[in-house]
Amino acid sequence: MTTAAGPTLARTRAELDAALAAPVVARRERHARAVVMTMGALHAGHLSLVRHARTLADRVVVTIFVNPLQFGAGEDLSRYPRDLEGDLALLTGEGLLGPADVVFAPTPEVVYPDGDPWVRVSAGALGETLEGAVRPGHFDGVLTVVLKLLHLTRPDVALFGRKDAQQLAAVRRMVRDLDVPVEVVGVPLVRDADGLALSSRNAYLTADERARALALPRALRAGEQAAAGGAAAGEVLAATRDVLTDAGLDAVDYVVLVDPDDFTPVADDRAGEAVLALAARVGTTRLIDNTAVVLGRTGGGA
Known part of the structure; x- marks a missing residue:
């Protein structure tokens, strides 16, 4: 046709x-x-x-x-x-x-x-x-x-x-x-106006679940800010997890920093590009999200 x-x-x-x-x-x-x-x-x-x-x-x-x-x-x-x-x-x-x-x-x-x-x-x-x-x-x-x-x-x-x-x-x-x-x-991924990464599965979320799901992009932003401030990998992960914990998201599958090529975990002294990735279930809907970070920066991300 x-x-x-x-x-x-x-x-x-x-x-x-x-x-x-x-x-x-x-x-x-x-x-x-x-x-x-x-x-x-x-x-x-x-x-x-x-x-x-x-x-x-x-x-x-x-x-x-x-x-x-x-x-x-x-x-x-x-x-x-x-x-x-x-x-x-x-x-x-x-x-x-x-x-x-x-x-x-x-x-x-x-x-x-x-x-x-x-x-x-x-x-x-x-x-x-x-x-x-x-x-x-x-x-x-x-x-x-x-x-x-x-x-x-x-x-x-x-x-x-x-x-x-x-x-x-x-x-x-x-x-x-x-x-x-x-x-x-x-x-690059596309986010909605509220920050949630666009996904066909977002249609499954109720209004309350969508509000709770916004903890995912907030957690990634916290990790980005930690990395930009020169935090080591473990500190970046802790900053990310803290946001998810504070939001009461218990069904978190993973929060990781991985090599962008093979998705293996990075060492705590890693310097260079990494992917900060996470997955969590909100209600019955499983969501994934990620962002690129640069580890090993000094001088507040300069």
């Missing part, structure tokens, strides 16, 4: 191939094709990825697919928000996608025509820590579908949000280890 001003909607592999084969006016010093992978229920964070892709490539492909492989037992696959019509309206309403662009919205049967794949990508050690420890097999499912979608869309550049910082690190490692010919670009 193609509208006069909007993108082509492809639901099958054949429709995707036909859409990608259509000619596009190429401009110098730009990539030919960029892909933004989403699970739908689009929000301003997703749209920021599409806008960034628009600046990099002549054709943008947005995938909308709720991937069953990355949901574990008891997780919210069945109730994960789905609104393809609304997603298309967002993508076309602001003129983000034009006639040369493509939205690929397959069913699980299109992505996995033989059912659950026998062969999958292993995330290795990256898939066994933090989010991987809490959600066993999650990153194997993520990397499997990412690799399949890279093969199907054949982009020059793929954009991922930094909100899922561990996922971004895993994708980058997969691309490097498996020699996938694509450039991976991380795009």
